[in-house]
Amino acid sequence: xxxxxxxELAAPFLPIMPEIELPYDKLPFDxxxxxxxxxxxxxxxxxxxxxxxxxxxxxxxxxxxxxxYYLRGIFAMGPSKTIxxxxxxxxxSSTLILQLLAGMKLIKVNFKNSQDRQLFQSLTKIxxxxxxIILTNIFIATGYFGANLSLLSILLINFQIVSMGIFTILLVxxxxxxxxxxxxxxxxxxxxxxxxxxxxxxxxASINVDTVVGGNYTESRGAFIxxxxxxxxxxxxxxxxxxxxxxxxxxxxxxxVSIVALIFFIVCYWQNYNMEVTIRSTRTRNINNVxxxxxxxxGGLSIYFSFILIALINISIYxxxxxxxxxxxxxxxxxNTLLIPKFPFNLLTPPKxxxxxxxxxxxxxxxxLPIFIIITSCWFSLQWMNISGASPKDIALQFKEQSITIAGxxxxxxxxxxxxxxxxxxxxxGLVLGGIVSLGELLGLKGDAAGIVVAVTSGFALLxxxxxxxQQSGGKSALTQILGAPGGxx
Amino acid sequence: xxxxxxxxxxGNNNTNVEKIVSxxxxxxxxxxxxxxxxxxxxxxxxxxxxIIRAVGIGFVGIGIIGYAIKLIHIPIRYLIV
Numbered sequence: 001x002x003x004x005x006x007x008e009l010a011a012p013f014l015p016i017m018p019e020i021e022l023p024y025d026k027l028p029f030d031x032x033x034x035x036x037x038x039x040x041x042x043x044x045x046x047x048x049x050x051x052x053x054x055x056x057x058x059x060x061x062x063x064x065x066x067x068x069y070y071l072r073g074i075f076a077m078g079p080s081k082t083i084x085x086x087x088x089x090x091x092x093s094s095t096l097i098l099q100l101l102a103g104m105k106l107i108k109v110n111f112k113n114s115q116d117r118q119l120f121q122s123l124t125k126i127x128x129x130x131x132x133i134i135l136t137n138i139f140i141a142t143g144y145f146g147a148n149l150s151l152l153s154i155l156l157i158n159f160q161i162v163s164m165g166i167f168t169i170l171l172v173x174x175x176x177x178x179x180x181x182x183x184x185x186x187x188x189x190x191x192x193x194x195x196x197x198x199x200x201x202x203x204x205a206s207i208n209v210d211t212v213v214g215g216n217y218t219e220s221r222g223a224f225i226x227x228x229x230x231x232x233x234x235x236x237x238x239x240x241x242x243x244x245x246x247x248x249x250x251x252x253x254x255x256x257v258s259i260v261a262l263i264f265f266i267v268c269y270w271q272n273y274n275m276e277v278t279i280r281s282t283r284t285r286n287i288n289n290v291x292x293x294x295x296x297x298x299g300g301l302s303i304y305f306s307f308i309l310i311a312l313i314n315i316s317i318y319x320x321x322x323x324x325x326x327x328x329x330x331x332x333x334x335x336n337t338l339l340i341p342k343f344p345f346n347l348l349t350p351p352k353x354x355x356x357x358x359x360x361x362x363x364x365x366x367x368x369l370p371i372f373i374i375i376t377s378c379w380f381s382l383q384w385m386n387i388s389g390a391s392p393k394d395i396a397l398q399f400k401e402q403s404i405t406i407a408g409x410x411x412x413x414x415x416x417x418x419x420x421x422x423x424x425x426x427x428x429x430g431l432v433l434g435g436i437v438s439l440g441e442l443l444g445l446k447g448d449a450a451g452i453v454v455a456v457t458s459g460f461a462l463l464x465x466x467x468x469x470x471q472q473s474g475g476k477s478a479l480t481q482i483l484g485a486p487g488g489x490x
Numbered sequence: 491x492x493x494x495x496x497x498x499x500x501g502n503n504n505t506n507v508e509k510i511v512s513x514x515x516x517x518x519x520x521x522x523x524x525x526x527x528x529x530x531x532x533x534x535x536x537x538x539x540x541i542i543r544a545v546g547i548g549f550v551g552i553g554i555i556g557y558a559i560k561l562i563h564i565p566i567r568y569l570i571v
Contacts, residue, residue, distance in 0.1 A: 040559045047563040049570065194549050195556030203557070205564055264549075268542055272533040275526065295530055378519070424526035431523045459545060 010123035029473040036180040046078035052153035054146030065339025073451035076192035090131030103387030132165035142322035186458040193455035200252035250335040267456040278407040297425040300454035302377035350441040370438035378430035385426040392418040
């Protein structure tokens, strides 16, 4: 096994794996904007229902309930039983975990060698495809797509989910290979979270709620639209209508939406926390400048990591309980849609609501979930700080190339000094983001807290890239001339 | 102390574990983060409003585009199912 490396596993798949070609030339600003917006194509497909599900004569919870409800927001999964069932989860987890392993030298990759880079990239894609296949089949086995499926339906379901998965992988790759801004995962997450937010506030789709509240009623999905409807409807009194709009738990309510908005504002505020390090040029005297070190140094990736772990653990529990036929005993179906685990298995499940669910059914979650999220996100931040392209070592090298030094430090001490400054930043970022996400989840946001945190941090990164690109392209953009924007958003 | 600040790598595992068990490391760890936060430069109100406006408009704008695409889908879903 001396010369064997894990990335070699990808080699046989190289010829059959579809790949996006790098653009021949640097794309103009307008094209990039169009490509980035077209990521919305994703939505056209994410809503299509899966064909081949057998819903007849089922009594178990498995077919009706959705055990992944708290992961749908953050991993851009479509609604339950649609062809984008697993969303970006396989892609995000394979990318993040493989990069982490490579960074920790558990997988040996020489990123300076272009063949190695290509192998690693293909390995990531192949692992994502395999994850799609594995997830689909274990969910088929648990009866999520219906009992007594014929071989044809099993193949059909596999085909739909996996081909959609490959399509999504390629869609992400288009953006990654500099046709768009930033990374594809980032763009899709921002778009998905923004859409969900608009949907939760102003969504006009009316949904039949008779199974939940009794009687023959429909309510709008959007919390704000629902409030205005309640005020006019004869079903509620004035006060009752307002209270219902704030407290209904089967669809987004106003409390939910306002907590999400509050987290948005807080993370926007934190995003601009930075520590300024005074730097000066070694060539010219008396010119001091500042180099900002952000508090959210690793951004929302740490939250992604925590949720990947939570997802893996909870999916394993789900599969284990189904294989041992305990799922009817340990899962309860709430509101006809959410499949919620019972006591020993719900420690890492974000509760459905702050009150009464958190206190009556899963009080231990109050302790375990925050500890888990904060520890994993801090650990990840610390690891990522050394792996990512902005590690202290890289920045020190950059400084050296541009003949910059930190004021009052010798050139040799730069790396150490940067490490001393960046390490606390990574810890602080992991702490505050982990803290706010766990607080939000405990308040019953069902995964939206994590979604909004990741979306805001990615959104800022995107905005930064767009601004830089815009300034470089100058006034050549036809789009901005039409829209009449004088100088970017800043 | 010097060890814990110098590197976060998985090196000196034993000492780290001892520290974590004794409760010394996590506290130190949190302290490091908190002291960083207190030393940070915070945005003032004017800057903050500007940022919120830019990001908020962008966010809601993208959301409306996404929702428009999603809306097209409601009739399609009815046709299929």
